[in-house]
Amino acid sequence: MKPYYVFFIAFFFSSALVFSQETAEKHPIDVALDKCIDKNPSTQGMVGCLDEAYKKWDAELNKNYKALTLKMVAKQKAALLAAQRKWIEYRDLEFKAQLSVYETMEGTMFQPMIVNDRMEVVKKRALDLKSYLDLFEMK
Numbered sequence: 001m002k003p004y005y006v007f008f009i010a011f012f013f014s015s016a017l018v019f020s021q022e023t024a025e026k027h028p029i030d031v032a033l034d035k036c037i038d039k040n041p042s043t044q045g046m047v048g049c050l051d052e053a054y055k056k057w058d059a060e061l062n063k064n065y066k067a068l069t070l071k072m073v074a075k076q077k078a079a080l081l082a083a084q085r086k087w088i089e090y091r092d093l094e095f096k097a098q099l100s101v102y103e104t105m106e107g108t109m110f111q112p113m114i115v116n117d118r119m120e121v122v123k124k125r126a127l128d129l130k131s132y133l134d135l136f137e138m139k
Helices: 003-022 028-039 043-071 074-102 110-137
Strands: none
Touching: 028 043, 043 074, 043 110, 074 110
């Protein structure tokens, strides 16, 4: 099989997976982001919308972290604290890596892309913490 067929098949199945995830109910922060970008489709408008979404995801992350610590015993809290500290190190290094890539790009289209990538890092952690919290709430 030629390599581009393998690539096409992999792309098709990964696209189907992404599409199936997008059809699930969107988080209110993502809904607000979509509405904001619809109202402000300029580059600066998108950057502003994405920055606002970043701030909301960061607040969601902190809310989930605090709620999670209230459900945990001391040993669990210590493990979560250690993981969170390492995640913050990862986040900061990831932001530097993203910047090193984007600062070599020319054009305004990369401005919203870097803000989006940063938002996605924080969003993922917020959702991960929420999934842990959901486990405790299942008890």
